[in-house]
Every structure is written in C-alpha cells, then in structure tokens.
Amino acid sequence: MVRVLAVSDEVVDSLQHGVVDELAPDLIIGAGDLPFEYLEKLMIRFEAPCVFVPGNHDRDLSGFKRTRRGWMQAGLPTTDPGPQGAVNADGRIVTVAGVRVAGLGGCIRYNSGPNQYREATQRQRANRLALQRFRYRLTPGAGGVDILLTHSPARGIGDAEDGPHRGFRCFLPLIYRLRPQLMVHGHIHPHGQPPMDHTILHRKRRPGASLRSSTISMNTVGYSVFDIEPGSGPVEVLRRRHGS
Structure with missing residues (x-):
C-alpha cells in the first residue's frame, strides 16, 4: 500500500505546518498550477519523491531534456527547469515509489499562454502516451498504469462550460486504453465545495480477460491524501481539502 499526497492549483499553507504529518505520504503528485518552490518544500518536509505535470499557469518545460551530462536546452547545459528533484511525467509513463503514473499536462487552448493544446494536438499526445504501454509491456488493468495524472479533466466529467475550463474529449479513449x-x-x-468524484465505466471486457471495469476521476485542487495498492484494489481517500 502506498500513501499519496496529491496537490494542485492552490497553495495550502497548513500542509507546510504539520496538518498531514501523521499521514506520512510515500509519494507526492502535483497536477499543475503550483509554484515549483511549493512542491520542493513538500518533498523536503515529507522526505518523499514527487511526480508532476505542468498546468496552464506553469512555466513552459518543452525543449528541456535530461541527459547523462545533466539538463540540456537547445544543445546547451542548463539547470533543472521544474521543481528540483521532481519527475515530470508529462507525456510519459513513470514508476516512482512503486506507483506507475501516466501523465498529460496542460489544458484546452484559450489564449497564447504555455501548456495549452487544441483538442487535436492533445489527442496526438494521448495516443503517443498510450503506445508507451507496449514499450514497457504493460497490461491494461492489473499490473498496468495505476494513476493517470493530468491537469485538465476529461470533457463532461467534472469540467466546466466556460472556454478555459472545458476538458479534453480524448481523455476518455485514453482511459479506456490504459484502464488506470x-x-x-x-x-x-x-471554491470551497467538495467536488464529486466520478466513476468512469470502461468498455465491455473481452471474454476471459481480467481487466478493471472502471476508473475513478478525482479533482485534487487543494490537496487529497489517499492509499493506493499498485496493480490492484480500491483507492481509500483519507483526507481532502478543496478550495479556499
């Protein structure tokens, strides 16, 4: 069982002053739009690794690459562009603290800011992410991806109707393929109201296949603490704080 602290969008000062110390998370995941210094402080406070994806208010991290010689940009040495020591899962499948995380950052394009994508572009990114399961020989369901980490929700599942906050339609097919x-x-x-978690039912199972039948979609603005058993089992939410 792995205990996860998930954070997003709103800095919660009490997290830095003992509010969940007794819960002792093994892993921190950031769903975007938080100061990188905040994620660094949480990693230090809880002595836990961090996996994150960028949000639309975060710095553009494209063009940076980590090599054996360190971080590079346009062929030149540079410093870590994200939270120091954290793992950027945007467009990747990574395993940290025993939890396999697939990540896609950003939101629907609504202006010229960073980390915004048209539906067609995010669909291409989602397709490339889904194909990575073959590289790692992952089986959807048990033994496959545990968490799909995104900044934006899926369209029609906990999103909003205004332009900047509409979710991506391509996330549903991605969930059907990864079955996290x-x-x-x-x-x-x-805005202070606890959002409803959503159960996303998967497409019909193949005869004889052992696959998960559903995925829970969780809005973690503020923070959430939950236990997850990698590869199987339900998720148990221990504590949440949404909105100021």
Missing part, C-alpha cells in the same frame, strides 16, 4: 485505477486532475476550482 485512478485519474487525478486539477484545474477546476470548486
């Missing part, structure tokens, strides 16, 4: 236990996103501010 949990989808964690931010971006939609509930």
